Amino acid sequence: MLNAWTRFLPRKNKEDVDNAIRGIVSHAYKNVSFYRKYYNQFGVDHLNIRCAEDLPHLPIINRLDMMTAGRAEYLSRDVSPDKLVIRHTTGTTGTPVTVYKSKMEELFRKITVVDAYRRNTSLTCPMTLVNVGPERKDGSNKIVEKIGPITIIKLFRDIPMGEQISILMSVKPTIMGGRPSVYWDLAKFLREKDIVPPSPRLITGGAEILLPHVRKLLEDVFRCRVADYYNSEEAGNLAWECPANPQLMHPNTATAWIEAVDQQGIPVPAGNEGHLIITNLYNYSMPFIRYDTGDRGILLETRKCQCGFNGPVMRLLEGRNENYIVLPDGREISPRIMFNVVNTGFPHDKKGWNMIDAIRIFQIIQEFNDLIEIKVVPGPAYTDSLWQAVEENLKILHPAMRLKVSIVDDLRPEPGKKFHQVLGNLNSRWKRERNDQENK
Numbered sequence: 314m315l316n317a318w319t320r321f322l323p324r325k326n327k328e329d330v331d332n333a334i335r336g337i338v339s340h341a342y343k344n345v346s347f348y349r350k351y352y353n354q355f356g357v358d359h360l361n362i363r364c365a366e367d368l369p370h371l372p373i374i375n376r377l378d379m380m381t382a383g384r385a386e387y388l389s390r391d392v393s394p395d396k397l398v399i400r401h402t403t404g405t406t407g408t409p410v411t412v413y414k415s416k417m418e419e420l421f422r423k424i425t426v427v428d429a430y431r432r433n434t435s436l437t438c439p440m441t442l443v444n445v446g447p448e449r450k451d452g453s454n455k456i457v458e459k460i461g462p463i464t465i466i467k468l469f470r471d472i473p474m475g476e477q478i479s480i481l482m483s484v485k486p487t488i489m490g491g492r493p494s495v496y497w498d499l500a501k502f503l504r505e506k507d508i509v510p511p512s513p514r515l516i517t518g519g520a521e522i523l524l525p526h527v528r529k530l531l532e533d534v535f536r537c538r539v540a541d542y543y544n545s546e547e548a549g550n551l552a553w554e555c556p557a558n559p560q561l562m563h564p565n566t567a568t569a570w571i572e573a574v575d576q577q578g579i580p581v582p583a584g585n586e587g588h589l590i591i592t593n594l595y596n597y598s599m600p601f602i603r604y605d606t607g608d609r610g611i612l613l614e615t616r617k618c619q620c621g622f623n624g625p626v627m628r629l630l631e632g633r634n635e636n637y638i639v640l641p642d643g644r645e646i647s648p649r650i651m652f653n654v655v656n657t658g659f660p661h662d663k664k665g666w667n668m669i670d671a672i673r674i675f676q677i678i679q680e681f682n683d684l685i686e687i688k689v690v691p692g693p694a695y696t697d698s699l700w701q702a703v704e705e706n707l708k709i710l711h712p713a714m715r716l717k718v719s720i721v722d723d724l725r726p727e728p729g730k731k732f733h734q735v736l737g738n739l740n741s742r743w744k745r746e747r748n749d750q751e752n753k
C-alpha cells in the first residue's frame with residue numbers, strides 16, 4: 314500500500330518522488346477517465362510505472378486535448394467540482410487552462426512557493442509579501458489580505474501607477490513577486506519620478522523570463538537581490554534560481570518531476586535543449602501527468618551544487634520575440650497588459666461561457682502601430698460578435714487602433730520555437746534596451 318501523503322512532503326528526495334509518481338499514476342488510471350482512456354489506447358500498463366525513469370512509457374498530454382475533453386473527463390471521479398478551488402490561467406500558451414485543486418492541494422501549492430523563496434533568502438514572521446501587477450480574477454479582489462503572520466499586498470494591474478506607488482511606500486515589503494514586464498513599468502516610473510522605494514529582502518520574477526536588462530534595473534531601483542522563479546498555475550513552484558549561480562535553476566521535486574523531450578516526446582540527453590514536460594506530484598483532483606508546459610529548457614546532470622543543494626539542475630530558455638506593443642502616440646504597453654486588453658473583452662462572467670468552446674487558441678500580433686491582428690483557431694461556439702468588446706477595449710487604449718481578425722487552422726509554433734501569445738514586431742524601447750544589454 315502506498316503512502317498517499319508522500320505527495321504533500323514539502324521537500325522530497327528521489328525515493329519520495331518515485332513513491333509520489335506511482336501514487337499519482339495509479340490514482341489517475343483508476344479514477345480519471347481522461348488518463349484511463351489514453352493509457353488503454355496506447356496500450357500502457359500503469360503498474361509498469363515504478364519510478365521517474367519509467368515515465369517516458371506514458372504518452373505526453375497537451376492542454377488543448379485535456380481542456381476539450383471536458384472536466385467530467387479530466388477531474389478525478391471522487392471529487393465534487395463545486396468544492397474545489399478553481400484557477401484560470403491567463404496563458405502565455407495561447408490555450409486557456411482551468412486548474413482545479415482541493416483546498417489542501419491549494420494550500421500545499423502556496424507552501425511550496427514560500428519554501429522556494431527560502432532558498433534565496435532567510436524568512437522570519439511576521440512578513441509582508443507584495444504581489445506586483447496581478448489581475449483581479451477568480452474572486453481575488455482585496456488589496457490587503459492577512460493569513461496568520463503573513464500580510465499579502467496586491468498591487469492590482471488596474472490600480473493607477475501613482476496609487477500603486479503610495480501603497481508600496483506605506484509598507485515594508487519582505488518579498489516582492491511579479492512578472493518582469495510589470496516590474497519594468499513600475500521601476501521605470503519610480504526612476505523617472507526620482508522616488509526611492511523601500512528595499513525588500515528579495516525580488517522574485519516569474520511567469521516570464523527575467524531578462525538581464527530588467528534584472529539590472531530592479532537591482533538598481535530596489536537595491537536588493539533579484540531571483541528568477543519558474544512557477545505555474547498547474548503545479549506551483551517548479552524551480553528556483555540557484556543562489557550561487559543565477560544562470561541555473563533547481564527543479565522543485567516537492568511539486569513536480571520535470572523532463573526535457575524532443576519533437577517525438579523522447580527524453581533528450583542531459584545538457585540538451587528540449588520541451589519541458591511536467592508530472593505534478595500532488596494534485597489528485599486534476600492530475601497533470603507528462604503534461605506539456607509549452608516551455609523549453611535544458612536539464613543538466615544532477616550533482617552537488619555550489620549553493621549546497623544536492624539535486625537536479627536546469628536552465629530555462631525562451632525564444633526572444635516577446636516584445637512590447639507600441640501605440641500610435643508612442644506609448645508602450647507590456648505583452649501582459651495587451652493580453653489583458655483582449656482577454657477582458659471576452660464574456661467570462663456570462664453563464665455557460667466556456668472559453669475553450671469558443672476559442673481554442675489565439676495570438677496577438679502587431680506589425681503596424683495602429684493595427685492589432687488576432688489569429689484565432691475557433692471552437693464550436695465561436696462567433697464573430699466575440700470581437701466587438703475587444704475592439705472597444707482597443708479603442709480605449711488609443712482611438713486610432715484597429716483590429717483585424719484572421720481565422721486559422723493551427724497556431725502551433727515552428728519546431729524548436731516557443732509559442733508567443735503576444736508577438737510585437739515593432740521597435741520598442743524594451744527591445745532596444747534588451748539588445749543594448751545583450752551586446753555589452
Ligand SMILES: [Zn+2]
Nearest residue numbers: 555618620622
Ligand atoms: Zn545551486
